[in-house]
Amino acid sequence: MTAFITQTLGSYIAEEALARVPSDVFDKSKLCLLDSLGCLFGGRQLPTAGMLKNLRVNSQVAPSSGGPVSGCAEPAAAAFVKATLINALDFDDIYEKGHPGATVIAAALSVAEHTKSSGTEFLEAVIIGYEVSCRVGISLAHVQPRKAIHGHGTWQIFGAAAAAARLMRLDAGRAAHAIAIAAANAPVASVMKTVYGDAPSMAKNNFGMAAQMGVLAARLAAAGYEGPLDVFEGETGFWRMAGADECRFDKLTKGLGAAYEILRVGFKPFSCCRLILSSVQASRDVIRMAGIDPADGLHAKMIVTAPPIVCEPPFSKVRPRDMWAAQFSAPHAIAMAVFGVEPGPDWFVDDWLHDEIAGRFQDSIELRPHTSHASPRGAHAASAWLRLRDGQSFERHVDVAEGEASNPMPKSALEGKFLRLASPVVGDSGACEAIDNVYALDKAGSLRTLLRVLVS
Structure with missing residues (x-):
């Protein structure tokens, strides 16, 4: 039997x-x-x-x-x-x-x-x-x-x-x-x-x-x-x-x-949903490549190309008001990473959730879904493209996030x-x-x- x-x-x-x-x-x-x-x-x-x-x-x-x-x-x-x-x-x-x-x-x-x-x-x-x-x-x-x-x-x-x-x-x-x-x-x-x-x-x-x-x-x-x-x-x-x-x-x-x-x-x-880890890593890295302080407002635009689900609520939520929404927010997680906040409890304190400079940085992020013909190797792959006000641009792609x-x-x-x-x-x-x-x-x-x- x-x-x-x-x-x-x-x-x-x-x-x-x-x-x-x-x-x-x-x-x-x-x-x-x-x-x-x-x-x-x-x-x-x-x-x-x-x-x-x-x-x-x-x-x-x-x-x-x-x-x-x-x-x-x-x-x-x-x-x-x-x-x-x-x-x-x-x-x-x-x-x-x-x-x-x-x-x-x-x-x-x-x-x-x-x-x-x-x-x-x-x-x-x-x-x-x-x-x-x-x-x-x-x-x-x-x-x-x-x-x-x-x-x-x-x-x-x-x-x-x-x-x-x-x-x-x-x-x-x-x-x-x-x-x-x-x-x-x-x-x-x-x-x-x-x-x-x-x-x-x-x-x-x-x-x-x-x-x-x-x-x-x-x-x-x-x-x-x-x-x-x-x-x-x-x-x-x-x-x-x-x-x-x-x-x-x-x-x-x-x-x-x-x-x-x-x-x-x-x-x-990073202390956020797995679906957005590659987006966070790519964004952090592209800011480092540009050598700018995100608080200075020297960038004109940041475009993050990510899986379609990341470009929809709740992951696309800008300026989340509590930690439960924040850990699923790609803009918030990206802002915390590029501002150098240690992942963990500090990502969700009120000072950062309501910080106006970090909020404006989140406002500058445009989330775009992968196009139908794109074929990244990683299921959660993402790219970050940054253009500075002086015309310089930088790009970083992450197929598989660190930690996978x-x-x-x-x-x-x-x-x-x-x-x-x-x-x-x-x-x-x-x-x-x-x-x-x-x-x-x-x-x-x-x-x-x-x-x-x-x-x-």
Whole structure:
């Protein structure tokens, strides 16, 4: 009898081992953790963090490996908070679609705190979470050029469920039910309203609920609760629930445990939507080529040629009035980059959101869609053309933005990003200690040292 897809995934969750994982996958898992932790520290500097404090409920929960742990938030609620903060700046990792680390890392950190997991067990859960989440994501095919139903949290719930199931040491059968329960309780695909609607909001990708429900799905499965094991199969499968036009079933399990999707994960150099990274990079570079101060008003015009979606709202919005609109605004992101503002929380402070000089620079940007005959190599390729008032002109084209997996950010740059985000929260020494702890995690008997830095 052929196994259901949930059962194949359940077996993978229960059986994957760090000892058989290729070294590049092992190394990448640490970088994914480092990037998500940096974004978590960045999110803790935002007003949103204060709003979420009430969800951090102190309780005693009996972990699967021993006695109760006191002073820790209930893991599902803790996962909601962490996932929301990791994604809050839109600075978190990127994949073919979505930001898988927000839900995987949030769930793994929250559950590991209770299960007293070792560093090796934690990294195994992270790798497993990425593989399951990403594979479900890329299996959801949209034939229409512009989707009516769209949402990453809808499928990223599976990364949270898989990571939690592994850390809770569920067997293959229980892990399969965790995936099935997650499918039946996934958040609705709401991005066309929460991001592409008239007013982008802090609800955004709904990663908080995806992480919370993923953890809860694993806990329910551990308690004996059951889900529909055939949830992926057939014309009424999960892909229909998620609003996809079809399901590429081979993407779900082909090469599972041999070909690793985590290697196709990238890291952002700018705190804005992935769709506009190339536009931001090209614009920053062309200003540098011209050697001008953007505040001086020496340029007559800047034309940015970008994918058509970037030339439409909300991405074309000039002078956004809050951070949720700003992180999807190409003109705002371009202005922050060319004015040399450090990516992260500083991009969204009121002083910059309402700065008149930066606003006038945004007004000078003309967004033009790629023409039908253009064939850039990168899906999000962009060009920036700058003309100065003295008649000089400069042009810069970016096929693949720095930070994409095919044009990776140097390790030193990723570490620099982490230090900039973490130091305001834990100090320079605490941030350096966190980096050391991440790199040595496979040798750590527990996550206690790393978790201590996170709560300081």
